Amino acid sequence: MMDRHFYGKVVIRGKIKALTGLHIGSQRDVSEIGGIDNPVIKDPHTGLPYIPGSSLKGKLRSLFEVFTNSKLDEWKEKYPALKNYSSGSCRPLNEENCGRFFNKRINRGWIHVCPDYSTAINCPVCRLFGASGKESNFPSRLIVRDAFLTKEWEDRWRAGEEVTEAKIEVGIDRVTSQANPRTNERVVAGAEFDFEIIYNVEDLNQWEDDMKNLLTAMTLLEDSYLGGSGSRGYGKVKFSFETFEFRSADYYRTGEEGEKIAIPVGEKQVIDVLKDFDGLFSGVKEKLGAG
Ligand SMILES: [Zn+2]
Structure with a gap:
């Protein structure tokens, strides 16, 4: 049964700083003659590169899915939904939802999604990042804005100054052993983006864990990569905080x-905040009291 509450937002x-060149591709596949084969996604209004919130959120989720898959046994008591899954993914020829943690096929890979609201609310991945199941959806508690x-x-x-560069x-x-050069556009190392992540406090017993899980995913991302060509050294990023605040439900009523x-x-x-x-x-904690 769906029963949603709202206690406030974090x-x-x-800032997200690109420590190495960053390539988040646009959908365009057609190359211009003498142009770039692989452009980065840009804001159509300014022509400047940006990091789509969906890319950032998707990467945080996929890193945290892998982390959770490795913690399945350890976390079964804490997150009862995990009792439904064994580690790993369904075999490629099998149907989805075979009881493995990675249970949904997307393109050529597998991702994790809980099938309904009541499972998702007890799953560390889905209750934070959301789940669109066949029976019912669990709305994400996290909003990640475009950066x-x-x-x-x-x-x-x-x-x-150039903010992107062409890398061959x-x-x-x-x-055939034939060389096949392609030109990748990437955001130059050093460039910085403003990020905003909002977490909805919907459960007094779960918000602390959710928050820690989010910070874990952010820490994992700093030692992984954002965007494409990570194995070639692209996409190393670092977070720094400017404001980090809790706004109670009453704030949205009174503005106090x-x-x-x-x-x-x-x-x-990020790791020190954890x-x-x-x-x-x-x-x-004092404000929200115990759940
Ligand atoms: Zn789940």
Whole structure:
């Protein structure tokens, strides 16, 4: 049965810095003559590259799915939905929902999705990132906005600095040994984007775990990659926080400043926020009380 509540939001704002060239492709496959084979996705209004919220959220989810698949046995008591699954993916020829954790086929790979609301609410992946099942949907508790270039980088671009570069990648045809150069466009290393991630507090017993799981996914991403060609060194990113705050349900009624609680993360790295979680979130815990 669906029973949704709203206790407030955690709003996280900061910067994502590309430490290496970053390629998030656009859908366009047609190459222009003498042009770039593989352009990056750009905001049609400004022509500037950006990170779609769906790409960022999708990557966080897929990293956290793999993490959860490795924790299935350990986490079965804490997250009862995991009792429904054994580790791994369905065999390629089998139907979906075979009882393995990776139970839904997308293109040539497998992903995890709980089939209905009542399972998803007890699954660490689906209750955070959402699940669209056959029977019922579980809406995501997470909103990940598109991340646009920071004002500083936009100004640099206006002043004539390039924010993307063309990188030639030579693929070798394994049969003919013929070199097959392609031009990849990528955002230059050093570029920074403003990100915003919003988490809806819907369950007093689950928000802390959800928040820790989100921070875990962000930490995993820093040691993985965003976008394409990660194995060639593209897409190493780093998060930094600017504001990290809890806004109570009453804040959305009264606008009272006292209904906002700053989580004092300062210059902390993502992993250090996890490490000091109890201290940093003590004000929020007090406000929300025990579940
Ligand atoms: Zn699930």
